[in-house]
Ligand SMILES: O=C(O)CCC(=O)C(=O)O
């Protein structure tokens with residue numbers, strides 16, 4: 014993973030085209046996600062296209078309050094200090110990432126969220142391309158400095174890892190009432206000019222510093238990391254320092270290909286794949 018010390022300048026056009034969509038659970042009968050979607054109801058989330066290149070989509074109500082509460086309770090004792098991989102693929106504690114992370118056990122609700130993330134990306138993204146979901150928690154003065162979710166180290170994007178990270182969701186699971194800071198900043202994306210975005214992005218930031226998505230509970234940002242088989246530098250981002258309060262987010266990463274079973278985490282059943 015690339016680690017950067019500072020922000021770049023705005024380089025691409027963000028667009029403010031807005032589309033509303035109700036999630037649908039209907040698919041072709043042979044789709045392996047059918048079993049999951051039959052037992053799981055997806056919320057009527059709304060999507061707003063933020064940028065076409067790179068593709069960045071803002072999602073309102075991606076997680077329900079019940080799902081958020083469930084994620085908090087099943088991971089309450091599971092958090093450990095977050096690690097970051099360097100360009101050689103070595104994972105370690107680093108000063109660029111100050112937070113705690115946890116992988117929620119794959120119960121019915123977690124599987125429902127996984128299936129939502131896959132259906133969002135079209136009907137042909139298999140479950141085997143999904144990394145285990147990752148919750149990340151920040152308290153005061155904690156941050157995750159500039160990075161891309163795609164890896165520069167071939168050892169972290171090998172065929173056994175399913176190649177590189179094709180796409181990312183970052184969903185806001187918790188933002189306490191007293192939170193300040195804690196947005197997600199993309200310095201190379203243009204800030205939107207329309208004030209309709211101001212509930213979701215920080216409209217007080219200077220235009221030339223990119224865009225900061227606010228930590229709004231239940232909402233999520235989705236983006237595509239790879240362009241023409243290469244990591245897209247424009248997806249550089251940072252988890253801004255939390256200056257007060259507490260924030261929990263969730264990463265959902267989809268790889269280009271199939272992850273080896275031992276990298277998919279626990280709780281898999283043979284007939285799911
Ligand atoms: O905390 C955030 O807003 C972003 C976190 C992030 O980018 C990550 O965990 O990869």
Ligand SMILES: [Fe+2]
Nearest residue numbers: 160161162250
């Ligand atoms: Fe990230």
